[in-house]
Amino acid sequence: MTTTGGRVPVGERLPTLEDVARVAGVSRATASRVINGIRNVDPQLHELVWDAVGRTGYVPNRLARSLVTRRTGTIALVVSDSESHDDDPFMSRFFADPYFGRVVGGLMSVLRTAGIQLALQIVGTEEQRTRLVGDLRHGQADGVVVLSLPGHDPLPRMLTDAGVPAVMIGRPADPVPINYVDLANDTGAALAADHLVGRGCRLVGMIAGPADVPASSDRIAGFRRSMARHGHAWVPQVSGNFTQESGESAMRTLLTDHPEIDGVFVANDLMALGALLALRDAGREVPGDVAVVGFDDSSAATAANPALTTVRHPLEDMAAEAARLLMARIDDPAMRVSSVIYEPSLVRRQSA
Amino acid sequence: MTTTGGRVPVGERLPTLEDVARVAGVSRATASRVINGIRNVDPQLHELVWDAVGRTGYVPNRLARSLVTRRTGTIALVVSDSESHDDDPFMSRFFADPYFGRVVGGLMSVLRTAGIQLALQIVGTEEQRTRLVGDLRHGQADGVVVLSLPGHDPLPRMLTDAGVPAVMIGRPADPVPINYVDLANDTGAALAADHLVGRGCRLVGMIAGPADVPASSDRIAGFRRSMARHGHAWVPQVSGNFTQESGESAMRTLLTDHPEIDGVFVANDLMALGALLALRDAGREVPGDVAVVGFDDSSAATAANPALTTVRHPLEDMAAEAARLLMARIDDPAMRVSSVIYEPSLVRRQSA
DNA sequence: CGGAGCATGGAGAGCGCTTTCCGAAGTGTT
DNA sequence: AACACTTCGGAAAGCGCTCTCCATGCTCCG
Numbered sequence: 221m222t223t224t225g226g227r228v229p230v231g232e233r234l235p236t237l238e239d240v241a242r243v244a245g246v247s248r249a250t251a252s253r254v255i256n257g258i259r260n261v262d263p264q265l266h267e268l269v270w271d272a273v274g275r276t277g278y279v280p281n282r283l284a285r286s287l288v289t290r291r292t293g294t295i296a297l298v299v300s301d302s303e304s305h306d307d308d309p310f311m312s313r314f315f316a317d318p319y320f321g322r323v324v325g326g327l328m329s330v331l332r333t334a335g336i337q338l339a340l341q342i343v344g345t346e347e348q349r350t351r352l353v354g355d356l357r358h359g360q361a362d363g364v365v366v367l368s369l370p371g372h373d374p375l376p377r378m379l380t381d382a383g384v385p386a387v388m389i390g391r392p393a394d395p396v397p398i399n400y401v402d403l404a405n406d407t408g409a410a411l412a413a414d415h416l417v418g419r420g421c422r423l424v425g426m427i428a429g430p431a432d433v434p435a436s437s438d439r440i441a442g443f444r445r446s447m448a449r450h451g452h453a454w455v456p457q458v459s460g461n462f463t464q465e466s467g468e469s470a471m472r473t474l475l476t477d478h479p480e481i482d483g484v485f486v487a488n489d490l491m492a493l494g495a496l497l498a499l500r501d502a503g504r505e506v507p508g509d510v511a512v513v514g515f516d517d518s519s520a521a522t523a524a525n526p527a528l529t530t531v532r533h534p535l536e537d538m539a540a541e542a543a544r545l546l547m548a549r550i551d552d553p554a555m556r557v558s559s560v561i562y563e564p565s566l567v568r569r570q571s572a
Numbered sequence: 573m574t575t576t577g578g579r580v581p582v583g584e585r586l587p588t589l590e591d592v593a594r595v596a597g598v599s600r601a602t603a604s605r606v607i608n609g610i611r612n613v614d615p616q617l618h619e620l621v622w623d624a625v626g627r628t629g630y631v632p633n634r635l636a637r638s639l640v641t642r643r644t645g646t647i648a649l650v651v652s653d654s655e656s657h658d659d660d661p662f663m664s665r666f667f668a669d670p671y672f673g674r675v676v677g678g679l680m681s682v683l684r685t686a687g688i689q690l691a692l693q694i695v696g697t698e699e700q701r702t703r704l705v706g707d708l709r710h711g712q713a714d715g716v717v718v719l720s721l722p723g724h725d726p727l728p729r730m731l732t733d734a735g736v737p738a739v740m741i742g743r744p745a746d747p748v749p750i751n752y753v754d755l756a757n758d759t760g761a762a763l764a765a766d767h768l769v770g771r772g773c774r775l776v777g778m779i780a781g782p783a784d785v786p787a788s789s790d791r792i793a794g795f796r797r798s799m800a801r802h803g804h805a806w807v808p809q810v811s812g813n814f815t816q817e818s819g820e821s822a823m824r825t826l827l828t829d830h831p832e833i834d835g836v837f838v839a840n841d842l843m844a845l846g847a848l849l850a851l852r853d854a855g856r857e858v859p860g861d862v863a864v865v866g867f868d869d870s871s872a873a874t875a876a877n878p879a880l881t882t883v884r885h886p887l888e889d890m891a892a893e894a895a896r897l898l899m900a901r902i903d904d905p906a907m908r909v910s911s912v913i914y915e916p917s918l919v920r921r922q923s924a
Numbered sequence: 925c926g927g928a929g930c931a932t933g934g935a936g937a938g939c940g941c942t943t944t945c946c947g948a949a950g951t952g953t954t
Numbered sequence: 955a956a957c958a959c960t961t962c963g964g965a966a967a968g969c970g971c972t973c974t975c976c977a978t979g980c981t982c983c984g
Contacts, residue, residue: 234709236940247964252942260962279706283644284940287635288969294691312888315677316871318668325667328694338692339646340676342684354631357586358970464875493875500877519668523816523845525852525877536664588970599934604972612931636970640939710940 235276244272255280286359294337295546296361297327298352301344302370311342313463314369317490318518319535323389326539327365334547336362349375356384363546365389365539366398371432387546389539391559393434399549401542401560405435406442408531408564412485412513413446415529415566421483421511425456427470427495429487439487439515456481460491467491471498482510483572489514489521492528496571511572526570534562579627587628596624607632638711646689647898648713649679650704653696654722663694665815666721669842670870671887675741678891679717686899688714701727708736715898717741717891718750723784739898741891743911745786751901753894753912757787758794760883760916764837764865765798767881767918773835773863777808779822779847781839791839791867808833812843819843823850834862835924841866841873844880848923863924878922886914 241251246265253261254269272278286292299320301311314320324338331338339361343349356364356379363385368375376396379386388400416424426443429436440457447455458473460466467486471494474481486492492514496506504510506526514521514530521528541560549555593603598617605613606621624630638644651672653663666672676690683690691713695701708716708731715737720727728748731738740752768776778795781788792809799807810825812818819838823846826833838844844866848858856862858878866873866882873880893912901907 237942238940248941249943249965250963253963256942258943262962265963279703279710281710281940282707282712283635283639283710284969285942286969287639287940287971288942290969292635312674312677312681315673315680316670317673318670320676321667321669321673322664324672324692325664328667328692329664332694340680340690340692342680351631355634358631358633358635360634464871490875496877519816520872520875523842523872523875525848589972590970600971601935601973602933605933608972610973612933614932617933633970636939637972638939639941639970640972642939 234281235278237278237280239276240269240272240278243276244268290359292359292362293335294339294361295327295331295543296339296341296356296364297324298341298343298364298366298375300349300366300368300370300373300375301342302373317462318520319516320367322518322535323365323367323539326536327543329536330540330543330547336547343375346374349378353378353382353384357382363387363550365542365546368392369433371430371434385546385549385553387542387549389542391434393432397557399545399557399559401538401545401562403435403533403538403562403564405438405564406445408515408533409439409442409485409487410446411564411566412515412531413443413450415568415572416483416485416511416513417447417450417452419483419507419511419572423456423478423481424452424483424485424511425458425474425478425481427467427474427484427486427491428457428459429462429491431459436487443485460487460494462488462490464490464494464497467494468498469494471495472502475499475502475504483512484510485513485515487515489516489518489524489528489530492530492571493520493524496524496526496528507570507572513566513572517567521567521569524571529569529572530567532565532567534564538562579629586633587630589630589632591628592621592624592630595628596620642711644711644714645687646691646713647679647683647895648691648693648708648716649676650693650695650716650718650727652701652718652720652722652725652727653694654725669814670872671868672719674870674887675717675719675891678888679895681888682892682895682899688899695727698726701730705730705734705736709734715739715902717894717898720744721785723782723786737898737901737905739894739901741894743786745784749909751897751910753890753897753914755787755885755890755914755916757790757916758797760867760885761791761794761837761839762798763916763918764867764883765795765802767920767924768835768837768863768865769799769802769804771835771859771863771924775808775830775833776804776835776837776863777810777826777830777833779819779826779836779838779843780809780811781814781843783811788839795837812839812846814840814842816842816846816849819846820850821846823847824854827851827854827856835864836862837865837867839867841868841870841876841880841882844882844923845872845876848876848878848880859922859924865918865924869919873919873921876923881921881924882919884917884919886916890914 237248237251241248251269254266343352366388371393376392376398380398391400391402428440456478458470460470486495499506506512514528517530517532521530589600589603593600603621606618695704718740723745728744728750732750743752743754780792808830810822812822838847851858858864866880869882869884873882
């Protein structure tokens with residue numbers, strides 16, 4: 221018997237479950253059961269309740285619900301930065317970098333369909349980290365995806381110690397039993413080395429990222445190893461910090477120190493863009509005089525001129541996988557710590 | 573009298589305020605007062621309580637607190653998309669676009685210091701919008717920053733009707749009494765027109781964005797008006813969708829239809845990048861044969877080759893202002909609806 | 925010296941929801 | 955027809971916190 225009445229306002233305040241129950245003529249418990257689709261409720265009451273929901277305009281209060289269920293339907297994306305970068309400039313550069321957007325996009329593609337929202341958190345200081353972990357233990361979020369920037373970050377360990385479901389994007393620098401999704405950075409770098417040597421480069425240099433971050437050191441190691449295998453025992457190397465400007469100045473240094481250089485592997489596309497600029501300034505043709513291979517296959521790669529030959533880094537897929545892994549971990553606290561490593565591939569364009 | 577004891581575990585569960593009170597030997601109310609820094613608490617008890625907090629390792633439960641205070645310390649960044657884009661490809665492109673990152677960076681620069689976290693929400697369907705507004709009315713977030721993509725978006729109106737504190741980045745397409753922060757897009761476009769005409773271009777075209785989004789139509793209007801003022805009653809125009817590829821194909825079209833074109837204003841940098849590619853393919857020199865002016869002054873502008881002359885769009889500042897505006901509105905529900913318009917400026921580089 | 929006035933801390937009522945625990949009713953078995 | 959067994963709805967106990975209300979004890983003034 222559907223009581224098709226009009227709207228039932230409940231005064232100033234928003235309708236609560238109590239109101240729905242009253243309008244439907246059942247107890248709060250029953251209303252709750254119906255709304256949450258719990259088994260065993262008389263179809264008649266079922267309809268009565270939904271009818272009341274419609275008439276009152278009831279919307280469950282997620283906060284109140286979370287308080288008792290200990291589930292928030294939220295996953296935190298934590299950007300863990302080192303204290304020194306606590307000021308704006310660096311972070312805003314970080315956000316503008318395609319890296320951040322690609323990660324968010326990948327995460328959202330999965331979370332969105334699951335109806336989970338993403339909360340962005342940035343922690344720089346020790347205190348912020350402690351606070352974050354404290355909130356997380358209370359179920360502020362059901363789990364976290366960690367983007368760890370500094371080389372040795374205490375956060376991963378803090379998270380696992382606190383028993384917070386967490387997944388890192390990029391392996392932890394220190395051995396920590398934490399789930400992570402990563403790229404075989406060394407293999408990717410080797411791909412670049414093979415390609416540069418294969419196209420006949422005699423002296424190839426590398427523009428690396430900060431040595432203390434795993435993704436960066438893995439690329440260095442992989443590149444060096446592969447070059448050595450090709451008989452290049454030593455490769456000139458200059459470090460940047462993943463920004464375009466740093467790539468530009470690194471390239472200048474390389475050019476000054478080794479004028480005969482005819483190939484360069486750059487640890488990310490943004491720096492490669494800078495390198496391209498420096499090369500053009502120096503009057504070197506790319507790839508004619510100097511071949512350039514980037515890393516990431518970000519949107520910058522196709523925007524570059526000449527278009528960048530680069531190592532594809534399926535960041536969106538990896539982030540999506542991280543989200544899936546995290547959701548699985550949340551649903552099964554006993555899940556064993558696991559990692560997923562993606563294989564990179566070389567995308568040939570014009571720069572090499 | 574500080575009772576400096578050791579740690580006081582409370583069993584499996586996390587310590588609650590109740591535990592702190594018990595350890596400190598005061599009532600829950602007093603403990604709460606101390607922790608929240610409420611006036612009039614005996615200094616002795618004050619110390620006793622903080623001591624207990626330390627010994628129990630107490631961290632307030634934000635959820636429980638929010639339930640009663642009706643404040644969450646969270647602001648939602650809502651990306652309102654049109655239903656048709658509900659599938660991945662578009663959204664992931666959106667996130668990879670510097671636009672998104674710049675907005676997030678700007679927001680975070682303000683929110684971070686205020687200790688407010690950002691929750692990302694994407695709504696595409698009508699149902700998702702309704703749901704979002706429902707949650708928001710319950711105080712799921714203290715306010716929202718809206719990034720509205722489609723031309724005619726019902727969300728702004730829904731938000732104001734529901735009384736949810738909201739600020740848009742970019743003016744609403746339809747007249748809605750909502751706070752917003754925007755750029756004088758027309759002025760910016762006029763700047764571009766002046767510059768192109770000023771450098772002697774005879775036939776300049778425009779690569780526009782979707783006509784139904786305000787930012788885009790304002791740029792079109794401003795550009796046309798200014799060109800008309802310079803005696804160019806008509807300008808060839810092709811539309812894209814703000815992506816690099818669309819800019820590339822728009823440029824090809826323009827080139828085919830008007831081979832004598834010697835200047836082009838592109839509604840955003842990403843499309844300008846594409847235009848640059850098309851021009852190079854067509855063997856046209858930039859700026860020699862064709863001068864190109866972009867819009868946004870995103871990182872893509874400096875990455876371009878030649879570097880893009882573009883209209884500066886202080887998106888980070890605007891987003892930061894949006895955050896401040898929103899926080900003010902949250903603290904003062906009676907605040908009148910206000911808007912802040914930023915003035916653009918021309919950044920001269922090599923492309924024009 | 926008595927009572928008004930104030931500073932202070934405790935008891936307890938919620939915030940809105942889920943879920944356990946029960947009793948009442950319905951179903952099937954011997 | 956009596957029993958065990960299942961199904962179903964309601965009462966009520968929280969989740970962890972804030973904050974109003976009230977009782978207490980003290981100061982101060984006439």
